[in-house]
Amino acid sequence: MSKILILAEHAAGKLAAATAKTVSCARAIAEHNGADIDVVVFGDHAEQVSQQAASLHGVSRVLQCEHADFAQPLAAHLAPELAAMAADYTHILAPSSMFGKDVLPRAAALIGVNQVSEIMQVLGEREFKRPVYAGAAIIRVSVPPDCKVVATARTASWPAADSADATAEIVKLQTQAEHPQHTRFVENTNAGGDGPDLATANIVISGGRALASSDNFAMVYQLAQQLGAAVGASRAAVDAGYVPNELQVGQTGKIIAPDLYMCFGISGAIQHITGIKDAGTIVAVNKDADAPIFEIADIGLVGDLFEVIPALQKKLA
Amino acid sequence: MKVMVLVKRVIDYNVRVRVKSDASGVETDGVKMSINPFDEIALEEALRLREAGHAEQVLVVSMGSDACQQQLRTALAMGADRAIQIATDAALQPLRAAQLIKALIEREQPGMVLLGKQAIDDDNNQTGQMLAALWQRPQATNAAQLEVQGDSVRVTREVDDGLQVLELDLPAVISTDLRLNTPRFVKLPDIMKAKKKPLDVVQASELGDADDSLDLHIDDWQAPPKRGGGIMVEDVDALVSELKSRGLV
Numbered sequence: 001m002s003k004i005l006i007l008a009e010h011a012a013g014k015l016a017a018a019t020a021k022t023v024s025c026a027r028a029i030a031e032h033n034g035a036d037i038d039v040v041v042f043g044d045h046a047e048q049v050s051q052q053a054a055s056l057h058g059v060s061r062v063l064q065c066e067h068a069d070f071a072q073p074l075a076a077h078l079a080p081e082l083a084a085m086a087a088d089y090t091h092i093l094a095p096s097s098m099f100g101k102d103v104l105p106r107a108a109a110l111i112g113v114n115q116v117s118e119i120m121q122v123l124g125e126r127e128f129k130r131p132v133y134a135g136a137a138i139i140r141v142s143v144p145p146d147c148k149v150v151a152t153a154r155t156a157s158w159p160a161a162d163s164a165d166a167t168a169e170i171v172k173l174q175t176q177a178e179h180p181q182h183t184r185f186v187e188n189t190n191a192g193g194d195g196p197d198l199a200t201a202n203i204v205i206s207g208g209r210a211l212a213s214s215d216n217f218a219m220v221y222q223l224a225q226q227l228g229a230a231v232g233a234s235r236a237a238v239d240a241g242y243v244p245n246e247l248q249v250g251q252t253g254k255i256i257a258p259d260l261y262m263c264f265g266i267s268g269a270i271q272h273i274t275g276i277k278d279a280g281t282i283v284a285v286n287k288d289a290d291a292p293i294f295e296i297a298d299i300g301l302v303g304d305l306f307e308v309i310p311a312l313q314k315k316l317a
Numbered sequence: 318m319k320v321m322v323l324v325k326r327v328i329d330y331n332v333r334v335r336v337k338s339d340a341s342g343v344e345t346d347g348v349k350m351s352i353n354p355f356d357e358i359a360l361e362e363a364l365r366l367r368e369a370g371h372a373e374q375v376l377v378v379s380m381g382s383d384a385c386q387q388q389l390r391t392a393l394a395m396g397a398d399r400a401i402q403i404a405t406d407a408a409l410q411p412l413r414a415a416q417l418i419k420a421l422i423e424r425e426q427p428g429m430v431l432l433g434k435q436a437i438d439d440d441n442n443q444t445g446q447m448l449a450a451l452w453q454r455p456q457a458t459n460a461a462q463l464e465v466q467g468d469s470v471r472v473t474r475e476v477d478d479g480l481q482v483l484e485l486d487l488p489a490v491i492s493t494d495l496r497l498n499t500p501r502f503v504k505l506p507d508i509m510k511a512k513k514k515p516l517d518v519v520q521a522s523e524l525g526d527a528d529d530s531l532d533l534h535i536d537d538w539q540a541p542p543k544r545g546g547g548i549m550v551e552d553v554d555a556l557v558s559e560l561k562s563r564g565l566v
Binding site for chain 1: 411442455
């Protein structure tokens with residue numbers, strides 16, 4: 001039987017959806033030979049988040065570890081804690097968010113193992129599928145028998161575990177490691193859009209370089225607002241400065257799986273496509289009938305986005 | 318300060334990668350190879366640190382067979398002062414790569430190590446964090462801006478909901494994101510000059526035992542499943558009725 005520890009991601013008293021997705025990945029591992037699934041919450045005040053984690057279906061126990069140093073989740077502080085806890089577990093998992101990608105490899109090195117990045121499918125307790133080359137290839141990765149499995153779950157590949165009626169036990173845990181003082185948090189600056197979170201939104205409206213300016217992107221925001229959607233963008237649009245970095249979708253931005261993805265003026269480079277191919281329905285609007293985005297779109301429309309978007313707004317009003 | 322930059326030889330960003338029919342890997346015969354684009358950004362940043370007077374020397378390091386000397390020469394042509402190839406024919410996984418670099422760091426004593434946030438071949442995003450762990454030094458991943466202030470560096474990182482600023486004591490490991498800078502083009506005279514710059518070869522075996530018992534076993538390379546069955550619609554009316562009939566809006 002496996003013993004799985006999941007590193008919880010949270011902010012402002014809320015457990016991130018990425019954590020519930022990681023629980024689903026852990027449950028897929030548990031299907032092979034059974035597993036206890038523990039979630040560890042590090043925070044300066046972690047009670048609220050621990051309760052949310054305890055309600056997730058499949059979670060056996062929540063470990064609540066509070067310390068003033070955890071007010072901000074720094075890899076230099078969290079990785080040694082995870083490494084100290086690893087002795088009791090066969091698997092350590094984290095979401096493949098920026099947070100998980102930052103912390104987990106540092107913990108893996110302290111534990112002395114390689115990490116499996118971006119599990120998209122579980123084949124066995126120690127055997128997984130994951131994408132490489134921006135999704136141009138899918139490989140099978142097996143962890144050697146003597147090594148702990150340290151892995152990130154590709155969030156776009158897993159549904160969020162639902163909340164159960166029963167709640168798991170919450171155990172308070174003391175910190176177990178030294179926290180180096182060589183890394184200091186200064187500040188967070190958020191662009192602070194009011195709309196839904198791009199990583200978890202059901203509908204995403206994206207724009208590309210063809211929008212041609214930051215001002216024109218307002219149309220994308222308006223359509224998104226109308227549909228209750230999050231806004232995304234191609235790398236080209238981000239590089240051109242039309243929208244902030246955190247809206248980038250693709251290999252080096254966010255990998256998302258909304259029910260509906262509508263993109264305007266995005267040609268469909270493989271690096272972008274890898275970020276959206278788990279979407280339920282992909283709608284593409286592009287002036288160029290030969291754009292590669294049409295090869296993967298479920299519904300395609302050849303047209304000028306500057307005419308299509310206003311027409312859509314009117315039709316959907 | 319000496320800045321060490323790690324560069325990896327990868328299939329060029331513009332190549333359409335194809336899986337071999339025997340599922341043993343991807344086609345590399347006759348395929349253009351380049352410096353991993355994120356590592357190129359790391360190198361550019363190191364060169365700018367030198368130009369701003371924060372660094373005296375930019376040392377570029379690559380690990381692999383002699384073929385990676387080609388990427389080291391490109392890095393020298395971009396402006397690096399010295400290059401070291403850690404020679405090995407093994408396909409290094411991130412932990413082993415980090416162990417070798419850690420051993421080289423003991424010899425070279427850099428004040429900062431810069432590398433790309435991920436390599437565009439294995440998309441692992443691990444080596445920098447692992448190196449920082451083994452070296453017991455600070456890390457800042459996904460750097461979008463960095464500013465050296467005496468014995469520390471202030472790094473603006475790209476995170477999921479915006480930007481985060483950290484202050485790190487030096488030496489530190491910093492992995493670079495797209496928006497940090499735009500790498501310079503290499504000029505022809507610089508390619509000629511680069512041929513005279515020092516490129517040393519260090520055998521991986523000199524830096525530690527070749528222990529591959531921790532390696533993940535990788536096989537069964539497959540092309541991703543294709544999305545199919547898409548349709549084209551004529552106009553916005555048809556698009557909206559299609560979306561409505563599928564219950565999407």
